[in-house]
Amino acid sequence: MRIILKILGLIGAVIVGVFIVAGLQTPDFRIERTRKLSAPPEAIYSLIGTMAKWRDWSPWLEMEPGAEVSYSGPEAGAGATQTWKGQKIGSGSITLLEAEAPSRVKYQVQFIDWNATNFGEFRLVAFTKPDGSVDGTQVTWVMEGKNNLIARVFWLLMGVRKNIEKDFDRGLDLLEAKSKA
Numbered sequence: 001m002r003i004i005l006k007i008l009g010l011i012g013a014v015i016v017g018v019f020i021v022a023g024l025q026t027p028d029f030r031i032e033r034t035r036k037l038s039a040p041p042e043a044i045y046s047l048i049g050t051m052a053k054w055r056d057w058s059p060w061l062e063m064e065p066g067a068e069v070s071y072s073g074p075e076a077g078a079g080a081t082q083t084w085k086g087q088k089i090g091s092g093s094i095t096l097l098e099a100e101a102p103s104r105v106k107y108q109v110q111f112i113d114w115n116a117t118n119f120g121e122f123r124l125v126a127f128t129k130p131d132g133s134v135d136g137t138q139v140t141w142v143m144e145g146k147n148n149l150i151a152r153v154f155w156l157l158m159g160v161r162k163n164i165e166k167d168f169d170r171g172l173d174l175l176e177a178k179s180k181a
Contacts, residue, residue: 027146031161033168034140039179041124041137045102047178048122050076054094057174059167064088090114109143118145139175141168 037044047053051071055061061069067086073079077099085091090113097119098106105122120143127135143164147155155161 025152025156027148027152028144029147029155029161030142030144031164031168032140032142033165033172034138035169035172035176036127036136037139037172037176037179038136039176040134041102041126043179044124044137044139044175045105047175048105049096049099049101051080051082051094051096054082057171057178059170059174060084060089062170062174114151116145116147116151118143120144139172141172143168 047057051073052075055069061067061084064086067084067089069082069084072081072083073095076096078096080099081093081095083091083093090111092109092111092113094107094109096105096107098104103124107120108117109120110117120141123138123140123142125138125140127138129135
């Protein structure tokens with residue numbers, strides 16, 4: 001009986017410890033990835049500023065190509081919205097809030113299953129050669145938000161930050177490939 005009590009006490013201590021560590025973390029998060037892509041800003045902007053084109057490069061829709069996807073609002077620019085529902089990727093929506101061709105797109109993403117709303121941005125900066133011609137684009141992809149305590153515990157235990165960073169890297173790979181096509 002004493003062994004069972006010691007095991008239960010140890011399990012309780014670990015659980016309390018995880019919650020303390022998670023509670024000490026800031027609720028604010030920011031994930032940012034930057035990469036130089038070979039295409040000019042206009043080619044990349046056409047893929048991120050038009051909601052229906054996200055299907056061509058989204059790492060999450062690549063993960064679950066059979067997910068239900070629908071669109072509302074304008075086709076491109078501020079107000080364009082994509083809604084998705086899948087077994088692996090869950091349910092949510094993304095709405096473009098601001099679109100400044102060919103340099104910036106801001107968006108709001110809602111994860112229905114997690115009751116979370118985050119904000120993101122793409123910034124595109126042209127690399128120019130000494131002769132003034134474009135030599136690719138620096139693409140910066142950012143997502144920011146706040147995590148409640150339960151979400152911080154989940155992020156801590158499941159390595160969510162690293163997974164999102166990998167997804168962003170894959171998305172940038174796909175943007176590179178699609179912007180060349």
